[in-house]
Every structure is written in structure tokens, then in C-alpha cells.
Amino acid sequence: MSESRYDSIRGSVNSNKSHCVEVAVIGAGISGLAVADQLIRAGLSVCVLEARARVGGRLLGSPLDLGASWYWPGEHRVIALTQRLAIDTFEQYRTGDALIDDMAGLQRYPGNPIDVPSYRIAGGTSALAAALTAEFPLGTLQLQQPVHEITSDLHIATREHRxxxxxxxxxxxxxxxxxxxxxxxxxxxxxxDVAARTPVWMGDSVKVVAHFKEPFWRRDGLAGAAMSRRGPLAELHDMSGPGGEPAALFGFARAASMHADIEIDIREQLIRMFGTRASEPLEVLIQDWSREQWTVPPGTYVLPDYAKFGHRVYQQPALAGRLHWSSTETAPTYAGHIEGALAAAERTVASILGNRVSTT
Ligand SMILES: Cc1cc2nc3c(=O)[nH]c(=O)nc-3n(C[C@H](O)[C@H](O)[C@H](O)COP(=O)(O)OP(=O)(O)OC[C@H]3O[C@@H](n4cnc5c(N)ncnc54)[C@H](O)[C@@H]3O)c2cc1C
Known part of the structure; x- marks a missing residue:
């Protein structure tokens, strides 16, 4: 969807009065978009209020993923969504040996014991979000509308609108x-209390993507998968698109290990592990999620209690069945994954539609 279409949507909102809808969804990540999609198709009037100037939340980048990359066998909601939206998928490249990089040096592990079977979305996972919004009626999506207040009678306020x-x-x-x-x-x-102490999944992660002209490591019999105790990237994988195009490796680092010259250290690590052909990436992209205002509140990445994921307080709507929680962190199964975000959306939609039937 083009930026100009978003602008025309924003322009259609009159700031002098409250806009009435059956359902207001706060957040245009995959969970909020899935809720909106299913409710719109069920005939409800819906608005989606999004703080950023883009949709997708922790799905970011095209075709190189800077947020989520994979889904796994058995994640049937993701599979069903890709099929409904006619989005191409492909298998994660795993062929070849893995590398271990520690104080003893670089070791080669035959048969890649690091990567498990998984799948990717052609064009990046953000294609899921883009495809969902493409079907929304005009005016549904309101970008750059950070919500700062929800009142007891469900008035929702952004800086410009209600x-x-x-x-x-x-x-x-x-x-x-x-x-x-x-x-x-x-x-x-x-x-x-539970909400304040529920960690943000991957909120302490930095994702680094090194984009190359070609996937040279494959010709060396390497899968691109690696673990490193020396860092700064602790875990690496092949991130190339279908057929190796575009060619890329990605790695995760801890937010706490970031510093001004981190890119120099990352480039040195890539050469140490993958040889001199890793010395000329076309670009190195560094996405530090701990610094994202609309993903983590300051300091939240240190929250340790992942048992709060899918807590029972999120499973029933509050305020007489009218206020619902629907991010991946609220799902009792697959919490943290895209699949968890879709499971939370499924529960939310069932609750709203069930409530609607019983009150009409
Ligand atoms: C580096 C990284 C790698 C990952 N890898 C994988 C993977 O390989 N496979 C996998 O399944 N999952 C992975 N994940 C997790 C996956 O991205 C998430 O589970 C999923 O995207 C969460 O979706 P969500 O809709 O619940 O939340 P989000 O994507 O966080 O969406 C929340 C939305 O709310 C908006 N928002 C925030 N505050 C406000 C406000 N006040 N007003 C209005 N809008 C607001 C945000 O801008 C955002 O768009 C990864 C995540 C990261 C960061």
C-alpha cells in the first residue's frame, strides 16, 4: 500500500469529534492486524490505531528481515494465513556444516546441528502485514496515532483525535x-501488575543482517549457521532469499553489548568466521530492538519472568468483556512467535464475536 493512500486515510479523519466504531484495535502489528482482518470480514466496523508510520511492528524489512524471519512446522495459523493471502514461502537453507567460534578457535561441525527445519516468507515477514492491510476498507488504518489514554467508557485518545x-x-x-x-x-x-512484569519478546535483541553479492559460504560447504562465544554476534544463520538471492547472513547480539563502534567488531567477526570473502558486504544493517520506543518501554528488556507469557489474566476480557489483550506475549501457546500473535488474535476475535451474538 502506498504512503499516499495512508495520507488520504489520515486526512479523512475530522479531529473535532469522536469517531465511533464497534472495535478499536491499538497496534498494527501482526496480532492487531489479524484481529482487524477477521472482524472486518465478519462485518464489524473497525479502526486500527498505530503509533508508527508503518504497519508490522516486530515484522520489519523487505526482503531482508530485521525482525521475525521464521515459522516452524506445525504453526498452522501462520501456514493458513500465508495460504489465504497467497504469499510465497520457502525452506530455510540448512545444507552444509555449521561453525563454532570460541576461545579454542573456529571449529567446523559436520551436518549443521544448529538449524532446525523452518520456513521463511518470500519478501520477508512484513509481507504478511502488508497483504492484510491491503484488504482493509479505506479509513480503517490510522498511522502515526500513538494512543495515550483509554477511558472507563472506552474513549481512546491520541494527540490529534478521539x-x-x-x-x-x-x-x-x-x-x-x-x-x-x-x-x-x-x-x-x-x-x-502482571502486565507491567511481562517481558517483551526479543526486546533485548539486536538483529544484524550482512548483505552480500552472493552466498559464498555455501560454495565452501557451510550452512551459514554458527554459534560464537566471542561475539558480538552470538548466533548466526543464512538469511538469503529463495535460490540464494538476495544473499545474506544474519546474527543476534545482546542489546547490552552495543557500543558506538559495534559495526567494526561485527565486520571483524564475519571475516574471522567466514574468511576474507566476508570482508566486503554490500551493507550491514543493525536493528537494536531495545531502543524501539513502540516495542519496549525503557529498561523492560531486563524483565526475567517469561512464565508471565500467556498468563490467565489475559485470557478473559476486562471491563465487562469489552477490553481485550492481544499481543504475542498474551498467548498461552507459541507465545513470542508470530503463531502466538495469531493465537491471541483468534481468542480476541472469538470473544468479541461471542459477546456480540449474546448481546444482540
Ligand atoms: C529480532 C526479532 C526476531 C524474531 N524472530 C522471530 C521468528 O523468527 N519467528 C517468529 O515467529 N517470531 C519472531 N519474533 C517475534 C515476532 O516478531 C513477534 O511475535 C510478533 O511480530 C509480535 O506481533 P504483535 O502484533 O504481538 O506485536 P508487535 O509486532 O510488537 O505490534 C505492536 C504494535 O503496536 C504499536 N504500538 C505500540 N504502542 C502503541 C500505542 N501507544 N499506540 C498505538 N500503537 C502502538 C507498535 O508500533 C506495533 O506496530 C522475532 C522478534 C524480533 C524482534
Whole structure:
């Protein structure tokens, strides 16, 4: 979808009055978009309020993923969504040996014990978000609208506009929601406490993508998979597109290990592990998720309690069935994954449609 279409959507909103919808979804990550998609197709009026100037949240980059990359066998919601949206997928490249880089030096592990079978989305996972929004009616999606307040009677305020909804869906990490949005005072204290202490999945991660002219490591019999105790990248994988085009390696680093000259260290590591042909990447992209205002509240990456994922407080809507939690962190299964974000959306949609039937 073009930027100009978003602009015309924004332009259609009159700031002097509240806009009424049946469902207001806060957050245009994959979970919020999946909720909106299913409710629109069920005939409800929906608006999606998104803080950033783009959709997708932790799905970022095309075709080189700077957020999520993979889905795994058995993640049937992701598989069904790719099929419905006619999005091409391909198998993660795993052929060849893996590397281990530690103080003893570089060792080659035959048969790549690092990568498990997984799949990727042609064009990057952000293609899922783009394809979902392409089907939305004009005016549904409101970009650059950070929500800062939800009142007890479900008025939703951004800096420029107000909305009134019968249901509100909080489709962003719970810890970020309690940090950045003034929530209705009637919400149970336990819910607020659990939300504030629910970690943001991958909120402490830095994803680094090194884009090359060709996947030269494959010709050396290497899978591109590696573990390193010396860093700064702790874990690396082949990130090339279908057929090796575009060619790329990616790695994860800890946010705590970032410093001003980190790119120099990363380039040295790539040469140490993959040889001199790694010395001339076309580009090195560094995405530090811990610094993303609309993903993690300051300091939240240190939250340690992943048992809060899928907590029972998220499974029932609050405020007499009208306020719902729908990010991947709220899913009892596959929490953290795209599949978890879709599972949370599924629960939210069932709850809203069930409530609608029983009240009509
Ligand atoms: C580096 C990295 C690698 C990953 N790898 C994988 C992988 O390989 N496979 C996998 O399955 N998962 C992976 N994940 C996780 C996956 O990206 C997430 O599970 C999924 O994208 C979460 O979607 P979501 O909709 O729940 O949340 P988000 O994507 O975080 O969406 C929340 C949305 O809310 C918006 N927002 C925030 N605050 C406000 C506000 N006040 N008002 C309005 N809007 C707001 C945000 O801008 C964002 O668009 C990875 C994540 C990262 C960061």
C-alpha cells in the first residue's frame, strides 16, 4: 500500500469529534492486524490505531528481515494465513556444516546441528502485514496515532483525535501498554501488575543482517549457521532469499553489548568466521530492538519472568468483556512467535464475536 493512500486515510479523519466504531484495535502489528482482518470480514466496523508510520511492528524489512524471519512446522495459523493471502514461502537453507567460534578457535561441525527445519516468507515477514492491510476498507488504518489514554467508557485518545468504541483491543506488548497508555482505573490491580512484569519478546535483541553479492559460504560447504562465544554476534544463520538471492547472513547480539563502534567488531567477526570473502558486504544493517520506543518501554528488556507469557489474566476480557489483550506475549501457546500473535488474535476475535451474538 502506498504512503499516499495512508495520507488520504489520515486526512479523512475530522479531529473535532469522536469517531465511533464497534472495535478499536491499538497496534498494527501482526496480532492487531489479524484481529482487524477477521472482524472486518465478519462485518464489524473497525479502526486500527498505530503509533508508527508503518504497519508490522516486530515484522520489519523487505526482503531482508530485521525482525521475525521464521515459522516452524506445525504453526498452522501462520501456514493458513500465508495460504489465504497467497504469499510465497520457502525452506530455510540448512545444507552444509555449521561453525563454532570460541576461545579454542573456529571449529567446523559436520551436518549443521544448529538449524532446525523452518520456513521463511518470500519478501520477508512484513509481507504478511502488508497483504492484510491491503484488504482493509479505506479509513480503517490510522498511522502515526500513538494512543495515550483509554477511558472507563472506552474513549481512546491520541494527540490529534478521539475514538469511541464498544470494544478495545490492546495489541501491543502488555508492559509497553501499562507504561505508555493511561488505562481505565477499574482494571484489576493483578492485571496491571502482571502486565507491567511481562517481558517483551526479543526486546533485548539486536538483529544484524550482512548483505552480500552472493552466498559464498555455501560454495565452501557451510550452512551459514554458527554459534560464537566471542561475539558480538552470538548466533548466526543464512538469511538469503529463495535460490540464494538476495544473499545474506544474519546474527543476534545482546542489546547490552552495543557500543558506538559495534559495526567494526561485527565486520571483524564475519571475516574471522567466514574468511576474507566476508570482508566486503554490500551493507550491514543493525536493528537494536531495545531502543524501539513502540516495542519496549525503557529498561523492560531486563524483565526475567517469561512464565508471565500467556498468563490467565489475559485470557478473559476486562471491563465487562469489552477490553481485550492481544499481543504475542498474551498467548498461552507459541507465545513470542508470530503463531502466538495469531493465537491471541483468534481468542480476541472469538470473544468479541461471542459477546456480540449474546448481546444482540
Ligand atoms: C529480532 C526479532 C526476531 C524474531 N524472530 C522471530 C521468528 O523468527 N519467528 C517468529 O515467529 N517470531 C519472531 N519474533 C517475534 C515476532 O516478531 C513477534 O511475535 C510478533 O511480530 C509480535 O506481533 P504483535 O502484533 O504481538 O506485536 P508487535 O509486532 O510488537 O505490534 C505492536 C504494535 O503496536 C504499536 N504500538 C505500540 N504502542 C502503541 C500505542 N501507544 N499506540 C498505538 N500503537 C502502538 C507498535 O508500533 C506495533 O506496530 C522475532 C522478534 C524480533 C524482534
Amino acid at each position: 475514538w469511541q468504541a464498544h470494544h478495545v483491543v490492546i495489541a501491543l506488548p502488555p508492559a509497553l501498554a501499562v507504561h505508555s497508555i493511561t488505562l481505565p482505573p477499574e482494571l484489576p490491580a493483578e492485571l496491571i
